[in-house]
Amino acid sequence: MTKGSYLVAMVLAAVMVCQAHAELTIDVTHGVDNPTRIAVVPITESGSQLREDVGAIVAEDLRRSGLFEPMPRTNMLSNPATAGEVYFRDWRIVSMEYVVVGKAVRQSDNRILVTYSLLQVPGERTVFTEEVRGSDSELRDIAHHISDKVFETVTGIRGVFSTRIAYITATPEQGQLVYRLLVSDADGARERLMLRSKQPIMSPSWSPDGAELVYVSFETGRPAIFRQRLVDAHREQVTNFGGLNGAPAWSPDGRSLALVLSKDGNPEIYLYSMAARSFTRLTQHFSIDTEPNWTPDGRAIVFTSDRGGSPQIYKLTIASGELKRLTFNGSYNARPRLAPDGRTLVMVHRNQGLFHIASQDLVTGNMRILTSTSLDESPSVAPNGAMLLYATKVGGKGVLAAVSIDAGVRFLLPSRGGDVREPSWSPFLK
């Protein structure tokens, strides 16, 4: 008996060790979410500066995303231009996780060829190498392209550095406010004027292909909705009804606009079909219904309504007419914008008399206040859903700011003259 059990015990122990030997798996269930440490080595044309400092633009793009911590150039021990020239030890010493190196070569057609690589320092390997071509005037585009590629590789999220933003400025000129509709790169550079008017311009919004803007202009003496192409500035007036003509929002399929008209007595949301040039009324209520925004699938709109006594956000499914209230937290939730995942709703939320940007997870219902200033408005989500732009006041002046959708990073966009307001992030451009 005892001998038997001894044997069993021996066999058992052996089995355990064997199993453990084959199976030892350690679970890692937590982590840290520090910005990724990256070094973007200057990209030059065999030592001489390009018209634009491509490396600096890339580093700045990545820094502004909040997910990267680019290394200051002055701390770099070497300036390799190709993957082969990289001594990983130089970068391991300064705890870099990634290094970007690249070089520019002017070709016979005077265009510039940039060859760049992303290298992983701890793994001591090249993640990828790519060639990009462009003219001198496209160097910023080349830089943003590199930023997008590096960002997507490291984070798994598509970069938005090659996208644009539209916004409105109001500047006092000779005792009168002058309004401008402007478009710039996502980093605020290369600002382009779309429209200048002595009457207010408001509510700019992009077409899903990024080729057109739709907005409200008072140039006729009353609010009216216009659409305008970016490439040739071609304009067309869409509405001219009595009362409100506002809050245009392009449908994801590009075929219609959701907009607000008060021609029938009070603000209601209508659907405007581009092809048929016809209007279909979507809401029927004596209260204020405004600020429509589409769900990514184009089947429903979310909008602001004070039908419950205070402005709150509702969702209307177009085909079925089904109406659902989405916000219940606080007495002022307005101007909804949905992230591309269709799950995260961002809005203007009043908390203790102050207006903040808040996000709400439509699955869990959890609301989060993302900003800490007091007059935050006009949230606009980036096409990758990772960040949003909004307008706020600094020193009594309107400025644009960005915040990551998890509130981890906030920064102000470079300030321009006058009051900047109503940022609208473009879709992905191609």
Add this chain to the structure above:
Amino acid sequence: MGKQPGYATAVFCSLSIHGLLLAVVIFGWTPQFKETKIRPRYIEATLLQVEAPKLPTARKAETKPQQKPVPLKPVPPKPVAEKAVEQKRIDEKKQEQIKHQERLLLEQKQREEAVRRERLVKEQKQREELAKKEKDKLERLRKEEEARRRARQEAAERDKEREDELAQALEEEQAIGTYSDYIANLIASNWSRPPSARLDMEVTLSIQMMPTGRVVSVAIVKSSGNDAFDRSAEQAVQRVARFDRLAELSRTQPRVFESQFRRFKLTFRPEDLRL
């Protein structure tokens, strides 16, 4: 203040209900176990009483002798003749008849007696048999119980032996746990997840180590499907690069190091993300 009496009764009620429940649980459960064991005995006992009602057969035996004399009674006496011979013959016959009757009666009595005795013997036998059966049963149960007790004792002894035998294995297990935690913590503090990481993602890496604690190789065994996520896990291991305490383990418990940490797997499964 006014609430207190209500509160007290409520508490009392609740307590008594709970007590009752506890009682039911305790007394309702343990007897159940006993009953299953004892029940066969009860059944046997009732069977004892039921078996005695072999009475119906006994009653039959009793009624039989009563029925038998009945046909004898109706035998009518023959009419007496005038002749002496006749008379004598008749007398003789009578005598014979009487004798015969007496004999019959005696025979009957003897038969009845035999039957009664037989019955008594039978009953006695039955009683004895049942008693024996009962005794056997008890004996068997006692033996079984004893066997069980012995088995338990032996099992306990075996366990003790096994415990002794496994003490070392357990110690090794403990070491494995300690060093696994050390590795998991060190990697966690070096694992910077990409923003595309989600709660349901999982990547498994195979790690190969030197006895110096240095990582020799990292390979993805099972991808999460998200390259950035996979790479972040690889980066975490490569950033640690050297697990100093494993060097110490390879010196103090080389068997554990060789069997467990020379090559192991790491599963990255974030639980602290929002989505």
Add this chain to the structure above:
Amino acid sequence: MKRSAFKTVFLIGMCSLFLASCSSKPTTPSTSGAGTGVSNGGVATGSLSGDGVRGTTLDTSGGIDTVFYFEFDRAVLKPEALAALRIHAQRLMANPVNVRIEGHADERGTREYNMALGERRGSAVKEFLTLQGVRGDILEVISYGEESPAVMGSSEGDMALNRRVEMK
């Protein structure tokens, strides 16, 4: 009615478009590799028809109020506004001229929601005047929301001056 109005406005739009296309320098983007779509986009700098439409015939003699103020998030006329509005009503009944009733809001709250709020304020004035007997078709409510503040600044006093309806 609406159609002809649309036509005039569309003509204005076309004019500005003409101006716009004159001053714009559409550069065809030469894209390859990283070169993304628009390089220098369209530039429209037409100074659009200036100051818009204004009703200039409103009789303001005797220094009668033409601006009426409101409480925060409210569209209810204050008692002090009623006297002036009654005089306006009498004059407009005697001499019907087209009047613009411009509703405004302070900077708190979202811009399009404030457009709706400005319209509510303008409608309150229009409703009062029509109840006095003024013809509805000479009164046009136009909301400017928070887009055209009377004063810059974010103090309580500044914002009180911006929550208003102006008759023009």
